[in-house]
Amino acid sequence: xxxxxxxxxxxxxxxxxxxxxxxxxxxxxxxxxxxxxxxxxxxxxxxxxxxxxxxxxxxxxxxxxxxxxxxxxxxxxxxxxxxxxxxxxxxxxxxxxxxxxxxxxxxxxxxxxxxxxxxxxxxxxxxxxxxxxxxxxxxxxxxxxxxxxxxxxxxxxxxxxxxxxxxxxxxxxxxxxxxxxxxxxxxxxxxxxxxxxxxxxxxxxxxxxxxxxxxxxxxxxxxxxxxxxxxxxxxxxxxxxxxxxxxxxxxxxxxxxxxxxxxxxxxxxxxxxxxxxxxxxxxxxxxxxxxx
Numbered sequence: 001x002x003x004x005x006x007x008x009x010x011x012x013x014x015x016x017x018x019x020x021x022x023x024x025x026x027x028x029x030x031x032x033x034x035x036x037x038x039x040x041x042x043x044x045x046x047x048x049x050x051x052x053x054x055x056x057x058x059x060x061x062x063x064x065x066x067x068x069x070x071x072x073x074x075x076x077x078x079x080x081x082x083x084x085x086x087x088x089x090x091x092x093x094x095x096x097x098x099x100x101x102x103x104x105x106x107x108x109x110x111x112x113x114x115x116x117x118x119x120x121x122x123x124x125x126x127x128x129x130x131x132x133x134x135x136x137x138x139x140x141x142x143x144x145x146x147x148x149x150x151x152x153x154x155x156x157x158x159x160x161x162x163x164x165x166x167x168x169x170x171x172x173x174x175x176x177x178x179x180x181x182x183x184x185x186x187x188x189x190x191x192x193x194x195x196x197x198x199x200x201x202x203x204x205x206x207x208x209x210x211x212x213x214x215x216x217x218x219x220x221x222x223x224x225x226x227x228x229x230x231x232x233x234x235x236x237x238x239x240x241x242x243x244x245x246x247x248x249x250x251x252x253x254x255x256x257x258x259x260x261x262x263x264x265x266x267x268x269x270x271x272x273x274x275x276x277x278x279x280x281x282x283x284x285x286x287x288x289x290x291x292x
Contacts, residue, residue, distance in 0.1 A: 034077070077271070144186070
């Protein structure tokens with residue numbers, strides 16, 4: 001296989017953005033990119049994604065795709081900015097339209113906000129394929145965290161799985177967002193674990209737990225299927241669907257709302273574009289009260 005991967009970690013949001021490219025042709029894709037956002041000032045920043053785009057240029061790669069695993073609730077995406085800079089096509093799971101419907105209602109969006117996914121360049125479904133030079137990327141629907149979650153499996157040897165799985169000592173994604181479902185997530189995880197023990201899974205986040213001495217291990221952004229099957233605290237071999245659903249439901253009930261969920265989703269359902277500027281030339285984000 002001629003796939004190369006470089007990962008970039010955003011400390012502010014604990015997000016891993018991955019750059020995938022085909023060694024033979026130099027065609028590349030960016031997976032789950034971050035747009036910097038300072039919530040106190042309301043300012044956005046392209047510092048991190050600009051550094052990734054500079055790396056793309058240094059490696060003389062041709063950026064073909066921005067691959068979103070889902071509409072993130074913990075960081076803003078820079079997909080729209082990347083498309084403006086490079087012409088890369090933005091790809092996301094077709095059920096994004098369900099997410100747009102749900103959050104379009106929560107944010108009381110008017111008819112100028114399209115809910116048919118047209119903000120993205122390609123909506124993909126389970127079993128679809130994307131060609132990246134000599135690499136074949138197969139789309140695997142992995143809902144449960146959100147209805148639009150997809151993973152991208154590269155030549156059957158590595159996969160970008162978004163929030164579906166974390167490192168084994170962290171577990172799995174929450175399922176209490178609109179359209180989330182623990183039973184569905186369990187089934188999605190089983191599909192990923194069936195890819196084969198040697199397959200490498202590239203993760204979207206890492207939240208290293210503290211040990212008894214209050215120390216955290218180093219950040220990690222990839223793990224083998226075998227490691228997940230043996231050690232994942234939520235879905236290792238031997239944990240039943242019923243046990244998982246019970247654990248996930250109890251755990252989710254005590255989780256706080258993600259810090260950036262409101263700004264993130266307003267931007268991410270637009271493929272990273274900001275809301276339309278108002279008459280004074282300024283774009284605004286809404287803060288719905290007593291909804292979430």
